[in-house]
Amino acid sequence: MNLRELTELCLNQTKQLGCSYADIRILRREQQELSLKNSNVENIAHGEDFGFGVRVLKNGAWGFASSRTLSPEKVKEITAKAVRIAEASAIVKQKDVLLAAVPPVTAKLAATFQIDPFQVPLEEKIQFLGRIDDKLHQVKGVTISRAFMNFWKENKVFASTEGSYIEQDKIESGGGMEAMAVGEGDYQIRSFPNSMGGNVRAYGYEFVQSLGLLENAERIGREAVSLLTAKPCPSGEMDLILESSQLGLQIHESCGHPTELDRVFGTEASYAGTSFMTPDQLGKLQYGSPQVNIVADATSPGGLGTFAYDDEGAPAQCVDIIRQGRFVGYLTSRETARVLNVPNSAAMRADGWGRMPIIRMTNISLLPGDASLDEIIADTEHGLYLITNKSWSIDDKRLNFQFGTEMAYEIENGRLGAVVKNATYTGMTPQFWNSCDAVAGKDFWTLWGLVNCGKGQPSQAMHVGHGAAPARFRKVQVGVMKG
């Protein structure tokens, strides 16, 4: 049986078993990771993963079952298991699950890339990483140097009882580096182009080549060492300028997560929490200043949250979440959009074949303003310019946050000054975003990829995107740690 026949076998069986809806996803994933550390190979590994998951609605409740073994017999067994699980779900239900309409579609979509990273010779990649690692390690005082690349390839088939059959392929590539320095009771790190896996995009090997890793290695090494003798972060209220990648994570935590409508409806309460951005605030809450425009854009070229159809077969959308500071939109699924009676923003994705889709961020991006970074700095009397995330934490309704960055610069009278270490800042989400009074323009805007967004039970790690240009926030509390 070919894949299409296997999906038909599954979907026909769900109809015979009385399901009101069913879908099946078949996924094949490959991952290659390469990392060098202190001139030695840390890891060079290749993984492949294959399987299918069946999601059904029976008696108005969800069931999901999955297996790595794709055979007609196993498809029948797993489909029956999903139905049995749905019947068990219905033991504790109140209302039947209803879904917003999605037109059936047949589509085949290829990955976007110029150079297939899985076809680039391993020796070439290792040699490239070796040159970066050497440059980092040659900086006096760097105790640990690390350079890495990661590549993912995904082939996905989605079919539903509503008649959709969608094949989507994707390639993602990323890379980065880290330099660490150790001093008396101290340990400092600098990463490039971002912490937590560098930067990753849905492109080919050409993206890694474009990151400027070699060109920035020596600077990153020097910065790590300089942090050991840098002055500690001051305490108090001051103006902050957040560099693009740190702002990307700020958007992720304080705008992306709280606008996931499943959280809002309480269905993530047991793990990730709920949200302060409740439906009664939709269209009313002044979330940020008029400079703040945030979109959920699943169509951004090369974004990790970019796709043609989500894991419910709904077409990708670009929707406003925050428009001129006002809260205007949610990330939704077919089920949650139907409950709130809003258009579905198509944000359902699953981490692989073995997980049920849940609402996930697409590319949640702050639209650029019109200033240059130099102009914003020049217009800042006293403050800090914070660079590259090191620590992040936010409460379970996404209000009280605290972030730390690898490095910061003092700003005095419109000029960058001394380097500051262990910088932290804290605040409450709406107050923080309402204090934003300048966003840099499109020349300073970068789309970042994060590959470690955790949510759900069992846990799911999702790849998501965030675009941002540096922005300024007035009178923010900084410096909550010792030393």
Next chain:
Amino acid sequence: MNKDQVLEILKKTLSQARCDQCEAVVISQEQELTRFANSIIHQNTMQEDATLTVRAILGKQIGIASSNLLTDEAIAAVLERATTIARLSPANEEFVSLPGPKPISEVDAFVPRTAQTTPEERAQGVRKLVEKIAGHEILASGAYSTTTNQLGVANSLGVEAYAESTQASFSTVLLSANSAGYADRESPDAGQIDAEEIAEEALKRTLDARDPRAIEPKEMETVFLPYAVAEMLDYLAYMGLGAQSVQEQRSFVNDFQGKQAAMDEITIWDDGLDPRGYAMPFDFEGQPKRKVFFFDQGVVQGVVYDSFAAFKEGKESTGHALPQPNGYGALPLNMFMAPGQATVEEMIRSVKDGVLITRFWYVRPVHPKTTLITGMTRDGTFKIEDGKVVYPLRNLRFTASILETLAGVELIGKELKLEAGFFGGTMVPALKTKSFKFTGQTTF
């Protein structure tokens, strides 16, 4: 997947290996998880998976490949890929060898009734919990999972190890209009999971936590329930209890080894053979789990090793390797803290002006070497004055050093509770410390 199937895959893999040394690891899992929110079951899932990971060694060149396609052709392909990667990789000059075989203790960590738990039984557990809170204008959320694990490890030096285990986990967050309450139970045996007991604990906490008040964040005496203590230990382990963090000089152990760093009744160790936890007789290199003390009466002791880190120091692995590939090195997965003599009530009675914390949320390291972490309290935070819980609190942000917290411990709970850790389990008592630094507060 059963023992014979796992061992057959390992044997097939090693018999075809064409490298100097070869390691094969099969990790197989079947997990069923029933998730509920708003007092209904809204997600209900099952996954069966098994992956073969091969580490091929050519001299000091190492290649790693994995696949969950476990056909004969796929096994050959994984071997070929790992060997090719090794051939193309530069030598890792720090690599010495895969570890050899050592005697492995028997551990009984598999409970058949956990493996046989049905979706209907999990749904009935959820129903019991939901019925228990009826009439309180409270909504229940949570998850009830039952998991079966098989682990097989073999290498060309003669290591051959197999173990199976089960895990049952039931947690709930109950939500009223302005409060939340948490409870969970962990056990290898689903028969030990009592949904009504979980409901009672979380319900009382949720009711007690209604109408929380604000306070000025500052350093205060603090009582931590085991939920919070377990998370603190997990982060301590992540930041500094693996040999790699010490070798790279980023662990607190570099500065405190052999020194008194915690209150003198604090004893913390890892023991993969203790059946009170999620016992595991060997690690992901097939090396036997050794008992490793991290703190002995407050004095900082050792850290855990995998073979790579151990060979670097001329030592033997303590049996704490993680699955390949990983950049973390060894980690403790079965931590225990010695109990004391106090009850939580006695801890509360000893507090003049302080806080009772049920659990943490979104903990992150701020400065690993000083064990400084930040995070929020969640699902039941209370003000204590003059020895009594006087009112519930809005959730507080803390920015505090774990080591300083352990140094300030004044009372240790006499009962231990098992909590799921990053991978395994952590078994800890409640603690009372003389000072914990709160640095912010949210609005709920």
